[in-house]
Amino acid sequence: LRSSFENNLNTLKTPTLLLHGNRDLVIPALYAKRAAKKISKATLHVVPKCGHWLMRERPKVFQEKTLEFLQAQ
Numbered sequence: 001l002r003s004s005f006e007n008n009l010n011t012l013k014t015p016t017l018l019l020h021g022n023r024d025l026v027i028p029a030l031y032a033k034r035a036a037k038k039i040s041k042a043t044l045h046v047v048p049k050c051g052h053w054l055m056r057e058r059p060k061v062f063q064e065k066t067l068e069f070l071q072a073q
Contacts, residue, residue: 009038016042017069019062021050043069 016039020032029046036044045065047058055062 006035006038009035010040012039012041014041015069015073017066018042018044019054019065020044020046021052021054021057022046022048023050024052026052 018032018036018039020027020029022029032044032046036042045061047054047061050058050061
């Protein structure tokens, strides 16, 4: 059973950070790109040479992008 909230993404009004690995084989980056287009205040970073577990595979990038996003808010 898969959950999909894609039809509700346009209701998000808060700034939203999307981080995604470009080599994610579980959920392709295309889904993050589509989601970013539907969220009015989305910030998307597709991380090169990274798979599904961005926090583990590229922890420094995860930390940097998260802090940048939070500081901008």
